[in-house]
Amino acid sequence: MSCADIRGQLVAYRKHELSLLQTTKVEQHLARCPACARLHTQLSLGFEAARRAPQVDRAHLVRLIARLGPYLETAQPDHWPLAYGAGGALAALAAVLVAFGLWKGFEPPAPDFGAAVVERARPQVAQVRLVPKPRRLEWLDQVANRTLVRSRPLPALRIISSPDWTGRVLGGRSDEPRVVMDQGYASFDYQGEVGQVLRVQTKDLEVELQEARAYVVREPSGLTTIGLLSGRAAVAVDGELILLAPGEQRTFGPGAAAKGRLEMPAALTSAADFVDEVRPAIATLEPVAEADAPSEVLEPRFEPLPNEHDSNSPVPTSEVAAGPEVQPPVSVSLAQQLAEAEDQARRGERGAARARYEALLDQASEPERPLVQYELARLLAADGATDRAMVLYRTLGQGENEVAIQANFALCQLQLQQPCAAASCLDRIMTDLSRPVTVRAEAAQLKARWRLSSVARCSQ
Amino acid sequence: MALMDLFHRPTPTEIVEEHGPAVLAQLRRTFGPRADVDDVFQAVFVEVLRSLPRFRGHASLRTWIHRITLNVAYQEMRHHYRARATSPLDEVDEPCSTQDMEEELAQAEAGRRLYEALDELDPKKRMAVILHDIEGLTLREIGEQLGRPLQTVATQVRTGRAELAEALRRPAPRAEVLPLAPRRSR
Numbered sequence: 126m127s128c129a130d131i132r133g134q135l136v137a138y139r140k141h142e143l144s145l146l147q148t149t150k151v152e153q154h155l156a157r158c159p160a161c162a163r164l165h166t167q168l169s170l171g172f173e174a175a176r177r178a179p180q181v182d183r184a185h186l187v188r189l190i191a192r193l194g195p196y197l198e199t200a201q202p203d204h205w206p207l208a209y210g211a212g213g214a215l216a217a218l219a220a221v222l223v224a225f226g227l228w229k230g231f232e233p234p235a236p237d238f239g240a241a242v243v244e245r246a247r248p249q250v251a252q253v254r255l256v257p258k259p260r261r262l263e264w265l266d267q268v269a270n271r272t273l274v275r276s277r278p279l280p281a282l283r284i285i286s287s288p289d290w291t292g293r294v295l296g297g298r299s300d301e302p303r304v305v306m307d308q309g310y311a312s313f314d315y316q317g318e319v320g321q322v323l324r325v326q327t328k329d330l331e332v333e334l335q336e337a338r339a340y341v342v343r344e345p346s347g348l349t350t351i352g353l354l355s356g357r358a359a360v361a362v363d364g365e366l367i368l369l370a371p372g373e374q375r376t377f378g379p380g381a382a383a384k385g386r387l388e389m390p391a392a393l394t395s396a397a398d399f400v401d402e403v404r405p406a407i408a409t410l411e412p413v414a415e416a417d418a419p420s421e422v423l424e425p426r427f428e429p430l431p432n433e434h435d436s437n438s439p440v441p442t443s444e445v446a447a448g449p450e451v452q453p454p455v456s457v458s459l460a461q462q463l464a465e466a467e468d469q470a471r472r473g474e475r476g477a478a479r480a481r482y483e484a485l486l487d488q489a490s491e492p493e494r495p496l497v498q499y500e501l502a503r504l505l506a507a508d509g510a511t512d513r514a515m516v517l518y519r520t521l522g523q524g525e526n527e528v529a530i531q532a533n534f535a536l537c538q539l540q541l542q543q544p545c546a547a548a549s550c551l552d553r554i555m556t557d558l559s560r561p562v563t564v565r566a567e568a569a570q571l572k573a574r575w576r577l578s579s580v581a582r583c584s585q
Numbered sequence: 586m587a588l589m590d591l592f593h594r595p596t597p598t599e600i601v602e603e604h605g606p607a608v609l610a611q612l613r614r615t616f617g618p619r620a621d622v623d624d625v626f627q628a629v630f631v632e633v634l635r636s637l638p639r640f641r642g643h644a645s646l647r648t649w650i651h652r653i654t655l656n657v658a659y660q661e662m663r664h665h666y667r668a669r670a671t672s673p674l675d676e677v678d679e680p681c682s683t684q685d686m687e688e689e690l691a692q693a694e695a696g697r698r699l700y701e702a703l704d705e706l707d708p709k710k711r712m713a714v715i716l717h718d719i720e721g722l723t724l725r726e727i728g729e730q731l732g733r734p735l736q737t738v739a740t741q742v743r744t745g746r747a748e749l750a751e752a753l754r755r756p757a758p759r760a761e762v763l764p765l766a767p768r769r770s771r
Binding site: 129132133135136137140160164167168170171172173174175176181186189190192193196197303324326523557558559561566 | 598601602609610614618623627630631636639649652653656693698699700702714718719721734735746747750751753754
């Protein structure tokens, strides 16, 4: 190893993050290279000095607080969250009692992963590739633990998931989309830019997909099965990187031994194909000897994802959820009713759809209510009832959850008729340092996308 | 703890008094023990107090203030990228014994050089290295705090460390006294 290689590893060496082999190499190098040894000492001393708790002088702190004088007087909070004060104490007590009650009454369902999945209703198409649609919000929504999960638009991703699938699609600020998956099964069609990969992450491992069609099954027992239908895939597990070949399936986790070869389905174009063809095939896979397994990655045979605007698309458009969809829910019945209301709106029965949303608002439980309000606001906005939509979005936008974030963006979008107002609206989000970086970055991205970058703020 | 403490709602002054020391300590670990972080401290709490009415308690107040501190510090880093933020060496507290003095001075000098080298890093890598190797956060925690994917954070830490070692290896540049100041005036 060269000096430059060693220098790059010195901090990791100091923190005992290297493998035994790497540690030995670094130590051997340090023993014969005075320059690197000196650098190592300097780094160690420097980090030691940096990590020492800095002394905070009380008198100095008092002076700093005094400098905040005007802000201390004017910044009285409008209200405090329930976490503080009497409400907090009572809420905490109530939460403990409820949690205890739930625990006592809770019986985990028997694991029925496997064939039972096939018997269920058609799986939902959870995510789709998004075509940039100017003047439309383009985040993805996903079901996860009774909350909406926002993601950034992905260039070419479709996930067909089982109904019990929970996970999140993350866009991040880099070019590296990621799906964090908790349980269930899902097939992923991903065709990103050249060299761009999609990472699918479960609790125990990470799968890297490149121009690939693959499925990931995460069972409640902790077993994770990954099958590659076409394209390239690598699995990072326990510090090891395993390449999969098309047609290969592997299972990881406690007691996993299955490793089989998967017959490539003739055509896999819909959720039904996945359930009807692939899933039974997975269940009947026989383990094969190591030597029989495909050993090299073949050239990808990935067919381009269908364009939802293309009538020749092999995927029925009815299977593909369009645009920014607020996906479900929370409870199956509510999900169904929301979907039905949306269908009504699409069919042009907008009055009926609105009445349905309003009825749902009365029925929805407290955690579900924002979701219904959001849908209602969208419908109102589309129908031109901008004032009422804005009131709803403002109410929703008070919190910090995903619905609130999206409501804030939608509120800005509604003001696009007055570009300076829309720009100011996004500016407020961008400059609010109490918000997560991702939200502020998304506001900046929307500002650019809506061509508001050069628009000045409205003069007050 | 008295039961009445549960019913107490902290005033803005109490918030600054309670969380100020931790914020100040964090800023000193981020910018170096001898950097002038008073203005950054003020910028953090101006932002905290300004945003306080919107605080909903989805995270703890400590976490929320920590996030604001990181955001303000990161903005500061970007603004002062490649600027030096040091103060004269004679401001260091004098150690007691000769042996202590030598050790203290060696460590202080190493610390000063480390922060000079950190100053040369791109702010993203610098923040990742500081949070991982000085603050002791895991890669996942850094990703959550900064809103970056895990892999990106890992790459930034790895390349940041290598660049840090390279910067330390170079002869020390002449320190220019340049106090930190918040970019935005409020």
